[in-house]
Amino acid sequence: MATVAIDLKDALARCGRGEKAALRVIYESECPAMIGVALRIVKRRELAEEVVQEAYVKIWRNAHRYDPELGPPKAWLYAIVRNQALNVLRDGRREDLVDEVPEDMGSAVEAYQAIERLPDASALRRCLDGLEPRRRASLVMAYVDGFSHGEIAGRLAVPLGTVKAWIRRSLVALKECMG
């Protein structure tokens, strides 16, 4: 884990001015975690690196558009990585993997491990723990594994409409709990 706190906001501002060294600073600090985040979604190492490569091109080109109104810099950077990974899924580049990915939830789904690794004292952990387990899993499977409503419904063996309603209600409950 990176322990050196770098000023991502400053690095983004410098990227926006065309300073390539600032992109390298972001890379040094965030790249290993970014590959991990992409890997949770695309499930294959070389694909995850491709995702991160394309994400850095987007970061470089869009750094001047970064607006603190749209979230802290770190959250903005990881949103780009996750969106890029989801684009890869939509392009069907993971299709050939579907057979390889075991359907049994323990090994195929990263969501459970992500929840367990949240610090016990964090508000997110506490409020997620307050949700009914399958509703909690639905929401986190979407965010962490990049699963669609349909994929979640399939894995939890519940109707699509139920999953959609669960997730929307869980979001409202989470927001009320976290403030």
Add this chain to the structure above:
Amino acid sequence: MTHDLIATAGEYVAGLMTPEELEAFERRIATDAEARRAVADWREKLVALDETVAPVVPSESLWPRIEAAVGKALPATAGRPGWLARVWADVSALRFAALAGAAAALLLAVVLITQPFGGAQAPVVVAVLNAPNTSEAGAIVEAYADGRIRVVPLRAIPVPDGRTLQVWTLWDRQVGPRSVGLMPVARQSDYRTSGMPRPIDSQLYEITLEPAGGSPTGRPTGPILYVGRGSAPL
């Protein structure tokens, strides 16, 4: 904040929207400060899940690939190449996308054709704008010292009904992007700008898709179609 907005912004951040829902919500974000707050709030809350990830050491080739892809992989010893050489260096990113041949030939043709514009005057900055995702070249920008800017599309750019292309430039992050002008259909367009400083090296140009009549906020709101940085010709 309504429950509906909380849930919808959460679905957006969790990546649960269809492409149509995504486009509609991103348009809303552009004009609705409360929707922006809802998105920022979810991103801030949920990034903790990203932080639980096991880091993966990148392969050694990853950074060089990124450098090449951002199109700035100029050799440190190259000194200051001529502007055409630098345009080519920028275009070299295309080679990685296996698109270079045709696009570069077309680019050269357009550069040669458009060069005489303005009589003896030469542009002070020239930029090649590439698509953010594929790096395909989409337009060339020539910016002149007197504020004139010529934009030459290199390919047909579809513009849906009720939308327009809009050209932007950014020379200073503190000032933010400024509109150069609208391009309702993709064809060579000349603009006269005022109140902008003389174009500088690395100045950013981009073309976005905006509602007809131009961005309602005065800032780019639609998707970036083509973007690139200028270089000063010698």
